Amino acid sequence: MKDYSNATWVDPSLGWKPRAVSELPERMLVDFATKCNLRCPMCPVWGSDDNAIESVKGVMPVDAARRMLDEIMAATPLVQPSMYGEPLLIPDLKGRIVDMKSRGITVAMNTNGLTLTDELANFFVDVGVDSVFFSLEGVTRETLNTIRGINKIEKIESAIFRLMRVRGDKELPRIGVTMVKQDGNAHEEEAFVARWAGIVDCVRIGLIFENGTYPGMVTPEKRLPCPALYQTMPVHNDGTVTICCLDGFKATNVGNIFKDGVNAVWQGEAFAKVRYYHETGQWDEVPFCKSCNGWAQHEFEDEIRDGLFIRRSPQFVYYNRIDRLNNWTGKLLGGHPEPPTTEQIRTTVAAAE
Numbered sequence: 001m002k003d004y005s006n007a008t009w010v011d012p013s014l015g016w017k018p019r020a021v022s023e024l025p026e027r028m029l030v031d032f033a034t035k036c037n038l039r040c041p042m043c044p045v046w047g048s049d050d051n052a053i054e055s056v057k058g059v060m061p062v063d064a065a066r067r068m069l070d071e072i073m074a075a076t077p078l079v080q081p082s083m084y085g086e087p088l089l090i091p092d093l094k095g096r097i098v099d100m101k102s103r104g105i106t107v108a109m110n111t112n113g114l115t116l117t118d119e120l121a122n123f124f125v126d127v128g129v130d131s132v133f134f135s136l137e138g139v140t141r142e143t144l145n146t147i148r149g150i151n152k153i154e155k156i157e158s159a160i161f162r163l164m165r166v167r168g169d170k171e172l173p174r175i176g177v178t179m180v181k182q183d184g185n186a187h188e189e190e191a192f193v194a195r196w197a198g199i200v201d202c203v204r205i206g207l208i209f210e211n212g213t214y215p216g217m218v219t220p221e222k223r224l225p226c227p228a229l230y231q232t233m234p235v236h237n238d239g240t241v242t243i244c245c246l247d248g249f250k251a252t253n254v255g256n257i258f259k260d261g262v263n264a265v266w267q268g269e270a271f272a273k274v275r276y277y278h279e280t281g282q283w284d285e286v287p288f289c290k291s292c293n294g295w296a297q298h299e300f301e302d303e304i305r306d307g308l309f310i311r312r313s314p315q316f317v318y319y320n321r322i323d324r325l326n327n328w329t330g331k332l333l334g335g336h337p338e339p340p341t342t343e344q345i346r347t348t349v350a351a352a353e
């Protein structure tokens with residue numbers, strides 16, 4: 001790891017001891033294509049005005065994407081093939097997925113599911129896509145319309161059941177549904193969990209990010225450096241790297257992997273400077289992070305209830321099917337501690353009865 005502790009921007013009186021940074025990120029969010037068939041008002045990119053969107057739309061060149069994958073494959077990271085795009089709209093999606101899977105990369109996607117055909121569902125299962133989570137947001141057409149501007153809830157639900165049917169009892173993909181809780185759908189949270197918990201492998205309830213923070217999050221008192229800065233690299237379709245996936249308009253540009261490579265940006269001076277400010281509590285020096293409480297997302301509490309393994313963090317609640325926990329493993333854990341095995345849970349429950 002490159003040592004920046006004597007850099008000109010470091011204040012020696014703070015006695016900064018840089019935290020270790022891996023050679024390559026363990027998780028990458030890669031916008032292979034910034035294209036979407038929706039315009040969710042909550043979306044930091046597609047919820048903006050047309051001129052702003054035009055500046056970030058685009059498709060990642062295939063050769064540059066392959067060079068990136070060649071470099072990162074040694075670390076066998078998790079790649080989420082979209083950040084501000086609908087992954088099913090990536091041109092030659094199958095080719096991009098084969099590029100990743102053939103290099104031993106874990107592939108996890110969040111989709112709105114609108115264009116998931118039988119053929120694509122079969123491909124995902126055959127090629128071993130690791131995880132597919134559907135952003136569903138509610139249980140009624142009205143609520144879906146409020147949150148995502150469409151009322152095709154039956155179409156998305158059919159896509160979920162299509163993938164579940166094709167996968168059957170196979171281990172992968174891990175299948176989930178998600179809700180980002182906000183004013184327009186909070187009244188359906190309970191019904192959402194009741195509708196899907198125990199059916200899909202995981203129901204994930206998150207909080208909305210608004211005006212630079214998660215207003216619904218209970219934030220611990222003592223602020224710590226954000227774990228995302230040490231785990232996740234967000235890559236935009238032109239190769240630009242930002243410090244955070246919440247930065248859709250690239251305000252925190254710390255380099256370009258097409259120009260310099262993944263390792264050079266991940267361990268580069270611009271990224272190191274941001275980590276220095278976090279590690280020394282100089283939050284004012286990173287305006288994008290200044291008022292954000294997203295750093296608190298990695299403290300977990302577990303519970304076994306109603307036949308489910310429930311994990312809570314300040315930002316998320318995960319309702320997991322106990323009999324499908326075996327596929328929540330490896331890089332899919334994304335910073336989570338390993339959950340107990342199905343067998344361990346059964347033994348714990350039997351002992352408590």
Ligand code: SF4
Pocket residue numbers: 036037038039040042043044045046047083084085086112
């Ligand atoms: S589906 Fe996702 S990428 Fe598309 S507008 Fe909605 S939140 Fe944004």
Ligand code: SF4
Pocket residue numbers: 226227228229243244245246288289292293294295
């Ligand atoms: S503190 Fe917030 S804005 Fe900054 S990197 Fe973490 S999640 Fe992103």
